[in-house]
Amino acid sequence: MSEVDSKLYAPAPEVVQNAHVSGMEAYQALVAEAEADYEGYWGRLAREFVSWQQPFTQVLDSSNAPFFKWFADGKLNASYNCLDRNVEAGKGDKTAIIFEADGGEVTKVTYKELLERTCRLANALKAQGVKKGDRVVIYIAMSIDGVAAMQACARIGATHSVVFGGFSAQSLRDRIEDTGAKLIITADHQVRGGKQLPLKAIVDEALALGGCEKIEKVLVVKRSGADVAMTAGRDVWMDDALAGQDSFCEPEWVEAEHPLFLLYTSGSTGKPKGVQHSTGGYLLHAALTTKWTFDLKDNDVFWCTADIGWVTGHTYITYGPLALGATEIVFEGVPTYPDAGRFWKMIQDHKVTVFYTAPTAIRSLIKAAESNEAVHPKSYDLSSLRILGSVGEPINPAAWEWYHQHVGGGRCPIVDTFWQTETGGHMITPLPGATPLVPGSCTLPFPGIQAAVVDETGKEVPWGQGGILVVKKPWPSMIRTIWGDPERFKKSYYPEDFKGQLYLAGDGAIRDAKTGYFTITGRIDDVLNVSGHRMGTMEIESALVSCTELVAEAAVVGRPDETTGEAICAFVVLKRPRPSGDEAKAIAKQLRDHIAREIGPIAKPKDIRFGDNLPKTRSGKIMRRLLRSVAKNEAVTQDTSTLENPAILEQLGQAY
Numbered sequence: 271m272s273e274v275d276s277k278l279y280a281p282a283p284e285v286v287q288n289a290h291v292s293g294m295e296a297y298q299a300l301v302a303e304a305e306a307d308y309e310g311y312w313g314r315l316a317r318e319f320v321s322w323q324q325p326f327t328q329v330l331d332s333s334n335a336p337f338f339k340w341f342a343d344g345k346l347n348a349s350y351n352c353l354d355r356n357v358e359a360g361k362g363d364k365t366a367i368i369f370e371a372d373g374g375e376v377t378k379v380t381y382k383e384l385l386e387r388t389c390r391l392a393n394a395l396k397a398q399g400v401k402k403g404d405r406v407v408i409y410i411a412m413s414i415d416g417v418a419a420m421q422a423c424a425r426i427g428a429t430h431s432v433v434f435g436g437f438s439a440q441s442l443r444d445r446i447e448d449t450g451a452k453l454i455i456t457a458d459h460q461v462r463g464g465k466q467l468p469l470k471a472i473v474d475e476a477l478a479l480g481g482c483e484k485i486e487k488v489l490v491v492k493r494s495g496a497d498v499a500m501t502a503g504r505d506v507w508m509d510d511a512l513a514g515q516d517s518f519c520e521p522e523w524v525e526a527e528h529p530l531f532l533l534y535t536s537g538s539t540g541k542p543k544g545v546q547h548s549t550g551g552y553l554l555h556a557a558l559t560t561k562w563t564f565d566l567k568d569n570d571v572f573w574c575t576a577d578i579g580w581v582t583g584h585t586y587i588t589y590g591p592l593a594l595g596a597t598e599i600v601f602e603g604v605p606t607y608p609d610a611g612r613f614w615k616m617i618q619d620h621k622v623t624v625f626y627t628a629p630t631a632i633r634s635l636i637k638a639a640e641s642n643e644a645v646h647p648k649s650y651d652l653s654s655l656r657i658l659g660s661v662g663e664p665i666n667p668a669a670w671e672w673y674h675q676h677v678g679g680g681r682c683p684i685v686d687t688f689w690q691t692e693t694g695g696h697m698i699t700p701l702p703g704a705t706p707l708v709p710g711s712c713t714l715p716f717p718g719i720q721a722a723v724v725d726e727t728g729k730e731v732p733w734g735q736g737g738i739l740v741v742k743k744p745w746p747s748m749i750r751t752i753w754g755d756p757e758r759f760k761k762s763y764y765p766e767d768f769k770g771q772l773y774l775a776g777d778g779a780i781r782d783a784k785t786g787y788f789t790i791t792g793r794i795d796d797v798l799n800v801s802g803h804r805m806g807t808m809e810i811e812s813a814l815v816s817c818t819e820l821v822a823e824a825a826v827v828g829r830p831d832e833t834t835g836e837a838i839c840a841f842v843v844l845k846r847p848r849p850s851g852d853e854a855k856a857i858a859k860q861l862r863d864h865i866a867r868e869i870g871p872i873a874k875p876k877d878i879r880f881g882d883n884l885p886k887t888r889s890g891k892i893m894r895r896l897l898r899s900v901a902k903n904e905a906v907t908q909d910t911s912t913l914e915n916p917a918i919l920e921q922l923g924q925a926y
């Protein structure tokens with residue numbers, strides 16, 4: 271066997287046999303079908319996977335490219351597809367969600383109950399004045415209410431924008447303002463890792479910052495029951511809003527292109543982008559990829575550990591599994607509470623069959639398991655598991671092998687799914703009953719997705735040569751635009767360099783010379799991936815310089831980190847003399863706290879280095895490549911002859 275072959279994990283015959291996409295021939299046949307008749311392929315699947323109130327007559331409309339439209343004259347409702355349709359199919363008493371709270375209490379809801387809860391919430395939203403086309407911001411932790419809130423918005427044609435509960439008041443404010451939302455759904459608190467953290471108080475703070483004058487109402491779910499301030503006329507307890515509401519709400523039939531949600535993500539400039547998704551095309555890909563990538567069957571117990579504040583939680587918690595009528599876990603807490611065996615215990619308790627998590631979680635659990643046998647997966651019965659998934663960042667082969675052996679017992683295929691907020695669902699991923707796996711590679715495009723690796727001119731490079739990852743054809747669940755900024759959408763994703771013909775993912779990739787398998791080599795723009803969270807370096811830089819009493823100038827780069835994938839390193843020039851020792855430590859803490867307030871704790875730099883200046887070329891450009899070497903504690907090998915002030919390199923050697 272060659273080097274490459276020895277690393278291949280072919281799917282076991284019993285996995286292939288029962289799979290929805292069974293064997294490589296079946297995969298190839300789908301790829302060929304899409305190639306032969308692209309629109310025919312997507313049209314067929316759209317009819318199979320989505321229930322339309324009014325059928326579409328045209329699959330793809332490219333007349334205003336790159337603002338593509340899919341199934342444009344079709345009408346549907348996403349919540350009808352996720353709830354009513356399952357009840358009508360006789361699944362009313364099937365468990366839709368198994369919710370496990372931080373403290374371990376378990377609540378289950380059936381499809382019938384989730385439909386009723388969603389309908390009452392939808393009626394409550396209407397009673398508060400929310401109409402089709404309005405935006406609703408959701409700032410809440412992992413909960414049945416969170417899922418129901420998203421579904422309720424979809425039901426009445428309101429566009430939801432979920433803001434991750436770890437974002438600060440400032441970030442929340444920026445998003446509320448950008449969406450022009452009318453109403454916010456939040457909770458009094460969130461509970462994570464045994465700690466009670468504020469949500470409502472942060473909403474109050476965000477609204478007090480100004481710019482959110484369009485907000486009329488704030489609906490507050492009771493989670494902690496502790497006292498929170500309520501502003502008369504604006505804030506309403508969810509229980510009061512729900513009281514007396516009917517348990518059925520007629521779905522609002524919307525056009526396929528109607529914006530289902532906006533989700534903010536980081537780009538290479540300072541301002542987060544409001545990624546706009548459609549209803550029809552998005553729902554199709556959510557359902558389709560959930561079924562094929564996870565080979566999901568009716569008796570599966572599916573668990574995606576992502577937060578609904580991120581796209582993974584949208585597609586693989588709120589929409590995909592429910593559209594298929596599956597049973598899924600929603601988990602409020604964190605993987606390390608009460609101990610680092612929490613995931614394994616939950617898999618054991620709920621007999622989870624398909625488990626989807628992030629490499630950063632796996633890496634931190636490996637560390638914990640290695641030093642404490644009690645939290646090692648082998649101390650739990652994980653025999654229910656059938657398929658494992660990974661998402662958010664590259665999974666390093668060592669973590670892959672551990673996940674495969676210790677969590678999957680050597681028998682569960684791992685689907686390493688590459689995709690983005692902008693793509694709506696999986697783009698490059700193995701299919702468990704078809705694709706032979708290679709640790710560290712996301713393998714091959716999902717059938718119908720035409721991914722390629724190109725050079726700067728847009729020409730495909732030979733296999734074995736690294737380049738820029740692009741998608742050659744539009745696909746149903748693609749980003750429709752950046753909310754309020756169509757020009758930025760075009761520039762970011764369909765750049766002139768590629769004559770506006772190729773979707774630019776923002777990642778580098780290389781295809782294996784023999785198999786053509788894709789390996790993602792990381793972002794090619796100024797976006798960092800820390801624990802699977804996307805952050806723009808510019809965003810963090812602006813947060814730093816907004817600390818005007820302290821900071822004169824700042825530059826942020828990433829460096830590799832064993833646990834979090836990448837770590838944030840900030841280089842800072844202060845408005846006062848360069849500090850050292852305890853003073854530097856104290857200022858570093860002050861800056862981290864400032865960033866936590868501006869963006870959220872996830873954006874706190876791991877290293878802060880102080881200099882009298884930043885290394886710049888004579889024309890005044892910050893030498894970021896050089897900063898990356900410094901951040902890695904590497905010897906600087908770059909040419910520093912153009913450096914304005916070589917002495918500062920030494921100053922930057924110390925990280926706080």
Ligand code: 6R9
Pocket residue numbers: 535580581582660661662663664665686687688689690691692712775776777790792793799802803804
């Ligand atoms: C779903 C999600 C997108 C960026 C993406 C890439 C990285 C995601 C990956 C992966 C390697 C994988 N990424 N999955 N890199 N292998 N399987 O994570 O969306 O938060 O928008 O991040 O994450 O760099 O461009 P999002």
